[in-house]
Amino acid sequence: MIYFDNAATTRVHPAVARVVQAAMLENFGNPSSPHLLGLEAERLVRHARAALATALGCDEDEVYFTSGGTESDNLAIRGVLQTKNRKGKHIVASAIEHAAILDTLKHLEQAGLCEYTLVPPDEKGRVWPEAVGEALRNDTVLVTVMAVNNEIGTIQPVAEMVRLVKARDPEIYFHTDAVQALGKIPCRVSDWGVDLLTASGHKLSGPKGIGSLYCRKGVRLASQMTGGGQEEGLRSGTENVPGIAGFGRAVALAMEQMPERVKNWQHLQKCLLDLLLPIPDVDIHGEPLVNAPHIVNVGFPGVKGEVLVHALAGEGLFVSTGSACSSKREPHSHVLAAMQVDPLVAAGSIRISFGPDNTEDEVQMAVELIKRTVAELRRFQRY
Numbered sequence: 001m002i003y004f005d006n007a008a009t010t011r012v013h014p015a016v017a018r019v020v021q022a023a024m025l026e027n028f029g030n031p032s033s034p035h036l037l038g039l040e041a042e043r044l045v046r047h048a049r050a051a052l053a054t055a056l057g058c059d060e061d062e063v064y065f066t067s068g069g070t071e072s073d074n075l076a077i078r079g080v081l082q083t084k085n086r087k088g089k090h091i092v093a094s095a096i097e098h099a100a101i102l103d104t105l106k107h108l109e110q111a112g113l114c115e116y117t118l119v120p121p122d123e124k125g126r127v128w129p130e131a132v133g134e135a136l137r138n139d140t141v142l143v144t145v146m147a148v149n150n151e152i153g154t155i156q157p158v159a160e161m162v163r164l165v166k167a168r169d170p171e172i173y174f175h176t177d178a179v180q181a182l183g184k185i186p187c188r189v190s191d192w193g194v195d196l197l198t199a200s201g202h203k204l205s206g207p208k209g210i211g212s213l214y215c216r217k218g219v220r221l222a223s224q225m226t227g228g229g230q231e232e233g234l235r236s237g238t239e240n241v242p243g244i245a246g247f248g249r250a251v252a253l254a255m256e257q258m259p260e261r262v263k264n265w266q267h268l269q270k271c272l273l274d275l276l277l278p279i280p281d282v283d284i285h286g287e288p289l290v291n292a293p294h295i296v297n298v299g300f301p302g303v304k305g306e307v308l309v310h311a312l313a314g315e316g317l318f319v320s321t322g323s324a325c326s327s328k329r330e331p332h333s334h335v336l337a338a339m340q341v342d343p344l345v346a347a348g349s350i351r352i353s354f355g356p357d358n359t360e361d362e363v364q365m366a367v368e369l370i371k372r373t374v375a376e377l378r379r380f381q382r383y
């Protein structure tokens, strides 16, 4: 098996799995309990929060645990809309955000709770700060632009955007979805100047169903989950201690190993491109060598992406068409469409994404398989 779908999810690191297991079998207390087991569970949560704070360059009490990237994105958007309702309800987002942002905006708009403007990227998938600036209105309360795109890997100039937005109106909050960025590029909130930042465990060898929201001190956010008042009242519910402990360990490992992992991914990306480019009629989307190191999106006109993905999986190579979260219900990638990629090319596109264990041998075997499969499908497939 060659697993090149790490932007969808990753295999849990063995060291992370051990921490999760210990939190389930040994330190299984409730962090709110005052006895020894409770205190031990609370210590695990504190330790994980410290790992996140170190990775993001923020204070520990600015990190809130949630059930994942989707919940953090929702909490950021819904939480800001509720506290800023006197100023307005307009939100600016890029057109290539994850469904956790785009669908949330759509739902809120349909309910009359927000208005939003989507800023299109250029043909390389870059969102220009000036274009974000042009979308701002007097009633804008939030700008949300992802740090790294999950389909093509484009790195957005978050710091520049924040500077421009804050210069126009310091009251506007800036949120970035860093789910695909953490562990791949430096994500220091003080360098970027963001008010809110989303992260998720399962994209960096951590468990699924755990994530975090960085919320800068002083930012007012309305909680979306009421109850026992955990996470300083922002996110009630007994903490997912095994998930949190595993997430913390995964983040610490990702930070420790980032220089080697990135070096390996950059090398794999280069090998992959060198081997893919000679294939007749191939389109590389975005600018892989400038983008985040773990994602390459490539189009084979004349081939259907889903058919190619299934054919490759049958041979033991796992890749995806665009985003795993929306590929079941979204026939064509909204990201490639926003980049004005020809629909025929977009329909034949696949995303290859690396994880910490991938090797050059795997890249070579994968490309051979892709070459063969694309040639066969081109011979038989017409649409």
Ligand SMILES: Cc1ncc(COP(=O)(O)O)c(C=O)c1O
Residues within 6 Å of the ligand: 007, 008, 067, 068, 069, 070, 071, 073, 098, 100, 146, 148, 149, 150, 177, 179, 180, 200, 201, 202, 209, 210, 211, 324, 325
């Ligand atoms: C950019 C981005 N944001 C948000 C999410 C959702 O995160 P989660 O799966 O933790 O809910 C994903 C997952 O694919 C993602 O890639």
